[in-house]
Amino acid sequence: MTDEEIDTIFLSHKVVPDVVPAPPKQFLSVSYAGGIIVDKGGELTPTQVKTPPTVSWDASDNTFYTIILTDPDAPSRKNPTSREYQHWVVANIPGNAIDKGEVITAYVGSGPPEGTGLHRYVFLLYKQPTKMKFDEERIPKNSGRGRARFSAAKFAKKHKMAELVAGNFFQAQWDDYVPMVHKQLKG
DSSP states (O other), X not given: OOHHHHHHHHHHTTHHHHTOSSOOSEEOEEEETTTEEOXXXXXXXXXXXXXXXXXXXXXXXXXXXXXXXXXXXXXXXXXXXXXXXXXXXXXXXXXXXXXXSEEEEOOOOOOOOTTSOOXXXXXEEEEOSSSOOOOSOOBOTTOOXXXXXXXXXXXXXXXXXXXXXXXXXXXXXXXXXXXXXXXXXXX
């Protein structure tokens, strides 16, 4: 896929400028259980994305990365007063070994409220300048506290992560699994 095609997809779905100021350089490979692939804004269901995905990229040796999954459409695309809602943040990932990274925000699948239409769920992969110390409060998977009004771009800027290496996104709307997500977030 060319840079122009990547730019077009991120611009046409308004991921640029709603989440990041410029598109990533490449698409991030993201898949969920059962062979479900995140494919450039295609629609998936909350049921399909309830467990953490497998994410892969061409990692450089001796390099640390941060991956972010964020929803800029909280509580709805028409009224995003809680933009962005962080669903997953893992930092200090050595190479592409996410399981060895530092979980800042534990994974929670999509949970768009009923009647709010499609939400975008955006994966962003940043290259870190070095292994870093993060002072952000750790958010467990059973807590919604501290997830709303996040900004991936501000987080990256604060930690001097200037290089957005890759990204991808899917869209989802309410299904009958969403009440379980909301219950989980209430602890």
